[in-house]
Amino acid sequence: MSDTETTQLPKDIAAEKGLVNVQIDGHWIQVPRGTRMIEACKIAEKEVPHYCYHPKLSSPGNCRMCLVQMGMPPRPAPDQAPVYDEDGYQEIGWMPRPVIACANTVGENMGIRTQGELVEKCREGVMEFLLINHPLDCPICDQAGECRLQEFSVEHGKGESRFKEDKIKKPKNVKIGPRIRLDDERCIMCSRCIRFMDEVADEPVLGFTERGTHTTVGVFPGRELTNNYGLNTVDLCPVGALTSNDFRFQMRTWFLKETDSIDTNCGTGANTTIWTRGNKIFRVTPRQNDDVNSCWMPDSHRLNYVCPTDDDRLTAPLIKVDGVHEETCWENAIEAAADALKQFTPSEIAIIASGRQTNEELFMMRTLAAELGIESLAIVAREEASDDMLISADRNPNTTGAQLTLQDKDVAATLATFREGVYQGEIKALFVASENLLEEAGFTKEDLNALELLIALHTSANATAHASDIVLPGASSAEKFGSMVNVAGRLQKLNAACLPPADARSDWEIIRDLVLALSGDSAEQAPQSIEALFQIIATSIPEFEGKSLATLSNLGETITDTGVTIPLVERENQRKAHGEIVG
Amino acid sequence: MAIIKIKRPKLTLADKLYLPAVIKGLFITFKHAIRAIRGKTHGAEQFNSSGLGVTMQYPETKWDDQLPDYYRGVPALVTDEQERERCVSCQLCEFICPPKAITIIPGEIESDDPWAKVEKRPKEFEIDMTRCIYCGMCEEVCPEQAIYLRDDYAMTGLSRAEMVNDKKRLYEIGGVRTGLVNKWNEIK
Ligand code: SF4
Ligand code: SF4
Ligand code: SF4
Ligand code: SF4
Ligand code: FES
Numbered sequence: 179m180s181d182t183e184t185t186q187l188p189k190d191i192a193a194e195k196g197l198v199n200v201q202i203d204g205h206w207i208q209v210p211r212g213t214r215m216i217e218a219c220k221i222a223e224k225e226v227p228h229y230c231y232h233p234k235l236s237s238p239g240n241c242r243m244c245l246v247q248m249g250m251p252p253r254p255a256p257d258q259a260p261v262y263d264e265d266g267y268q269e270i271g272w273m274p275r276p277v278i279a280c281a282n283t284v285g286e287n288m289g290i291r292t293q294g295e296l297v298e299k300c301r302e303g304v305m306e307f308l309l310i311n312h313p314l315d316c317p318i319c320d321q322a323g324e325c326r327l328q329e330f331s332v333e334h335g336k337g338e339s340r341f342k343e344d345k346i347k348k349p350k351n352v353k354i355g356p357r358i359r360l361d362d363e364r365c366i367m368c369s370r371c372i373r374f375m376d377e378v379a380d381e382p383v384l385g386f387t388e389r390g391t392h393t394t395v396g397v398f399p400g401r402e403l404t405n406n407y408g409l410n411t412v413d414l415c416p417v418g419a420l421t422s423n424d425f426r427f428q429m430r431t432w433f434l435k436e437t438d439s440i441d442t443n444c445g446t447g448a449n450t451t452i453w454t455r456g457n458k459i460f461r462v463t464p465r466q467n468d469d470v471n472s473c474w475m476p477d478s479h480r481l482n483y484v485c486p487t488d489d490d491r492l493t494a495p496l497i498k499v500d501g502v503h504e505e506t507c508w509e510n511a512i513e514a515a516a517d518a519l520k521q522f523t524p525s526e527i528a529i530i531a532s533g534r535q536t537n538e539e540l541f542m543m544r545t546l547a548a549e550l551g552i553e554s555l556a557i558v559a560r561e562e563a564s565d566d567m568l569i570s571a572d573r574n575p576n577t578t579g580a581q582l583t584l585q586d587k588d589v590a591a592t593l594a595t596f597r598e599g600v601y602q603g604e605i606k607a608l609f610v611a612s613e614n615l616l617e618e619a620g621f622t623k624e625d626l627n628a629l630e631l632l633i634a635l636h637t638s639a640n641a642t643a644h645a646s647d648i649v650l651p652g653a654s655s656a657e658k659f660g661s662m663v664n665v666a667g668r669l670q671k672l673n674a675a676c677l678p679p680a681d682a683r684s685d686w687e688i689i690r691d692l693v694l695a696l697s698g699d700s701a702e703q704a705p706q707s708i709e710a711l712f713q714i715i716a717t718s719i720p721e722f723e724g725k726s727l728a729t730l731s732n733l734g735e736t737i738t739d740t741g742v743t744i745p746l747v748e749r750e751n752q753r754k755a756h757g758e759i760v761g
Numbered sequence: 762m763a764i765i766k767i768k769r770p771k772l773t774l775a776d777k778l779y780l781p782a783v784i785k786g787l788f789i790t791f792k793h794a795i796r797a798i799r800g801k802t803h804g805a806e807q808f809n810s811s812g813l814g815v816t817m818q819y820p821e822t823k824w825d826d827q828l829p830d831y832y833r834g835v836p837a838l839v840t841d842e843q844e845r846e847r848c849v850s851c852q853l854c855e856f857i858c859p860p861k862a863i864t865i866i867p868g869e870i871e872s873d874d875p876w877a878k879v880e881k882r883p884k885e886f887e888i889d890m891t892r893c894i895y896c897g898m899c900e901e902v903c904p905e906q907a908i909y910l911r912d913d914y915a916m917t918g919l920s921r922a923e924m925v926n927d928k929k930r931l932y933e934i935g936g937v938r939t940g941l942v943n944k945w946n947e948i949k
Contacts, residue, residue, distance in 0.1 A: 314944060316851075316904070317849050317851035317853070317881075317904045317905055318849045318851065318879065318880050318881040322851075350878070350880075351878075351880060426869065427850070427867045427868060427869050427880075427881050428867070429852075429867070430851070430852045430856070430867075432856060433852070433855075433856070
């Protein structure tokens, strides 16, 4: 390079942007200063096998699976000027020993080799040590199919063991809490579970005892893993040492289909993956979204879902004849509902919507109210204390969405008026969606019996459905497409993981058909797809403008600022800012 | 590719008339017929014939004891020498089965069971024999050597439901197989 003085070196160009140049497997890339080597390799799309490293936890560097070869430019002698090659990089002096990629950060002009003989030998060695005492449990191990040990054994393991001695025996099938089973023989001592309970769940109950090959993970004496975030350790565990009682032996993972959706148990709307086979849900796990739930989810929420195979599901429209519910077809049910509603004046009808409904359903509810000439409709408020982690004080998943779609700041206010109206006998007909009126809504059985007409749209055969004159079977949150807005104002998407059971259908279609039956309009005048409906919402409500359900990412998008924050995410951001975790 | 020309054989007058060949054939047939009547047919004994020639009068007589070890009949589950059910419901056979004939509902072994340490066994295990193509993949894939194609070949039924072998039936067909997997013995 003749004009070194006039041309900027790559290191200076990168430094201006806060980046450094790193050579990974022969290619130079720029990554932010302070990036972990393993993250830099991820940016370069080079896989570094690892067990103990997790970006949301501290990095103890104890599994040694992530060993790579590293090199830096040799330190120049005191009076020696650094030598740059024609591309402006210094020559890399490779270190003869490997380093762990998870706990070291990159430096300017660093070289990383994720391949090559040294690295391969390291991985083979680590795998062999990890497997010497490992049981041959794969056929009965729930982790099989998603086990990092299996995966890396295939890539870096031997076909057979050279270990001729007796394997160390450790406790198996230990109940360490109400929801979790521990198999110590399968544990590879990565300490992820221990760190999670300490750093994220803030209830350190797990730890190691013994030394060397006898090291055993376990709960503290006299303690149990009862924490409501405990099942996250099962997701974290790279092997089958920690398994969930709920999912235990239910289905092998390779049969399960994954669908990205969101949790509808509270206003946080934790991002989830729903695992199904056929039309049955087998488990729900958290899906990473750093703005909503990080990688975690409360146990109480992941275990609480409505499945199409549940016994109490409504499977056909019902009409009450002489006090007995009789199954009917959709045409009859919708027509009967429309005819019955027409018998009342607008002031005699009340509509109760739900904060558990999607934006699309709520918008249709509003259309229904308009069609009937009713001015307001109410949702049922669900306020409980927040757990200061992920569970929001608002236990409705879509209160924000209801405020937007119904264009009403206090959507729950009219409920008391409705209750009073029913009590006084002024309200004679009630249409209720996705709510059991005898629960939070505060109605009594007498109230419901006093009504002349009760139409319920719900998924399960609850007390309200029993008291209803017309029952319309809807779809659960795992069975429908739609969107919700979480407490922080983020528009998120539900994707259908299963089909509604038997004759049950998507709620928005049911309400649409009811509106059509009331207005007498032809079907073409109503939206034919959820996307078409969303477009109507997008044109009439400013926050939704320009959005589309089809193009909305599964991570969602913030559409309004509510000023609400999620405590766990806030804490995680702080830890990230302090450099405790990669984030 | 090179073209190979094949020359038609030149037929003699006798060949063209056909008749000598027909007579030759008839002669062989009669020879065997007479032998059969005299009870002198070759192989009558080892083919378990009914006495008249080599014809086996199925189903009155069967040649089940002539079946080779590797015969691939109806797939069935086996128990080991300690009467432990070998299958741990890993569902690999269900996964591999090309026509999806196998349906398994896995379950946990109760803690008071002598084999509780195995932890897992099938709650239900069904093989739909209207679907099974006797390919033997299930036997090949099984990590516990629990499923074998045994020597039953006459699987019949009057309805589709009858053609589905449930767990009980599968163990009846399968019987005991000894000395293969020793993973669950005391010394692991
Ligand atoms: S932890 Fe992984 S390797 Fe070990 S038994 Fe379970 S599936 Fe197999
Ligand atoms: S139980 Fe799992 S997560 Fe915990 S240390 Fe062992 S392998 Fe790691
Ligand atoms: S023999 Fe083949 S088709 Fe029959 S059950 Fe086994 S895998 Fe399925
Ligand atoms: S492969 Fe073997 S152990 Fe696994 S389910 Fe089938 S028969 Fe049972
Ligand atoms: S991932 Fe680096 S040491 Fe475990």
